[in-house]
Amino acid sequence: MLTAREVAVLDANAEALGVPRKQLMESSGNAVARAVRDLVDPGAAVAIVAGRGNNGGDGLVAARFLDEYEASVHLLGRASAIGTDIARENWEALIEAEYDAHEVTDSSALALGDPDLVVDAMLGTGVAGDLREPEATAAAAMIDADATVLSVDVPSGVDPDGGVRASNAVDADHVVTFHDTKPGLRAVDAEVRVEPIGIPAAAERFVGPGDLLRPGRDPRGHKGDHGEVLVVGGGPYTGAPALAARSALRAGADLVRVACPHPVARALQGYSENLIVRPFEGERFAPGNVATVAALATGHDTVVLGPGLGDATATLDAAGQLLSGLGGTVVVDADALQVVPEVETDATLLCTPHQGELRAMGGETAADPAERADLAEAFAAELGHTLLVKGAQDVITDGERTRRNRTGNAGMTVGGTGDVLAGACGALAAVLDPHAAACVAAFANGRAGDIVVAERGHGLVATDLVDALPQALRRPDAAGGAA
Secondary structure (H helix, E strand, O other): OOOHHHHHHHHHHHHHOOOOHHHHHHHHHHHHHHHHHHHOOOOOEEEEEEOOOHHHHHHHHHHHOOOOOEEEEEEEEOHHHOOOHHHHHHHHHHHHOOOOEEEEOOHHHOOOOOOOEEEEEOOOOOOOOOOOOOHHHHHHHHHHOOOEEEEEOOOOOOOOOOOOOOOOOOOOOEEEEEOOOOHHHHHOOOEEEEEOOOOOOHHHHEOOHHHHHOOOOOOOOOOOOOOEEEEEOOOOOOHHHHHHHHHHHHOOOOEEEEEEEHHHHHHHHHHOOOOEEEEEOOOOOOHHHHHHHHHHHOOOOEEEEOOOOOOOHHHHHHHHHHHHHOOOEEEEOHHHHHHHHHOOOOOEEEEOOEHHHHHHHOOOOOOOHHHHHHHHHHHHHHHOOEEEEEOOOEEEEOOOOEEEEOOOOHHHHOOOHHHHHHHHHHHHOOOOOHHHHHHHHHHHHHHHHHHHHHHHOOOOOHHHHHHHHHHHOOOOOOOOOOO
16 A cells, blocks of 8 residues: 555656656556546547646546547646646647647636546645645536546545545546555545556665655754754764764754763764764763663654664663663664663664674574565564664565665775764654664665765765765655656
8 A cells, every 4th residue: 555655755766777757657547548448438438637747647648548439638727837747748749649638727618528437637646635726626527527437546635645535526436546555545435446557566675766755844844843863872982973963964853962971072072063962971871871861862753872882781781771761763773782682662673783783683694685684574573673784785674564775885884884874764763664764764875875986986984974965865856756
């Protein structure tokens, strides 16, 4: 079952795999035409009511496959206002080939004639809420036409994600939807058929640029709305918590604080003026610091536990105690991973082990990426937490959903890249569920490494990844997809 965002993600991932959005639209339109042929006989009158987006584009394509019907296309609005290149190209193809296609620039003048079937191709999965003009008048005209109504993807006015249905939504008799069903269709009293349109399985198996569409920023947001992250780290190492904190900022968190021992705090404040440091007593994280850090953690959306903590017995005891008392979301990295299998916690954990750390936790691994993914999935199900297993191909799994990431390069074997990844996970887990956050973080971290190597060659250092993260997180254009 696909939400509207998942549709956009898959479209972009398919395009990155070499399946253009225009090809997906061609397949979608062909599927609509097949549905028409199953519902009415050749020679029947078919009115296609098309919006100016990609849902309308699907309807425009369908018209080219219905030559044995009396098909007419009614574009709601001016062709100059069509919102995507691929939909506009399909409109121009109809005009050039002299199909019965015309613009409806005044909704009161919409005349569907006496059709046997009406295709509702007005609004797709990216739109919800009450229908406005000209769609509202067109929806009413469909009712007045007393014809069979076939909606494309979802009936216009039905929230694809299962939210409130518009009072003036199209009352469809049939729906043809693509690749997988949509949550909003569960409440639709219509026959729903799901049609494949050529999205490769790899678009779901592998994390791709489409996944960068998952996080977003509210333009009306305030400081803190996009995540407050607490990094708990430092002791024997000072660079690791600084890398994780700076990475969290570059990955979009509004506020990042670092809880660390006093000696580390002094060094951290020299790394960057952007870091907010909350020092605690002692040379290392120890049981006596747990209450202080736990109280600080309650004011944050996510906690990143582990960068630079070390593996002293007292430190690991403190990490276990902290986890056992926390709720919310915690990214666990580095030496702190050792305590996860034995800890009972109400927190949702996102663990980021490399393969050696995975084995130390009790998991298994293999050379073959697919086998490694299966083993990680089984271990995540046993743990009850999300795993991001780092490697030449990262594996991201929560025990049910498993994906692999292929960005990154051999230059990223240098120290500190895992700290950058942990910080990015912390920022993204403040706005996404842990599995999605891990997918986006893994892709962006590897992409940042690819950007740096492409620009400078090998010899990158972890701070290079931090600086490249904003570019690596740049979202693809979602407007051209086959909605």
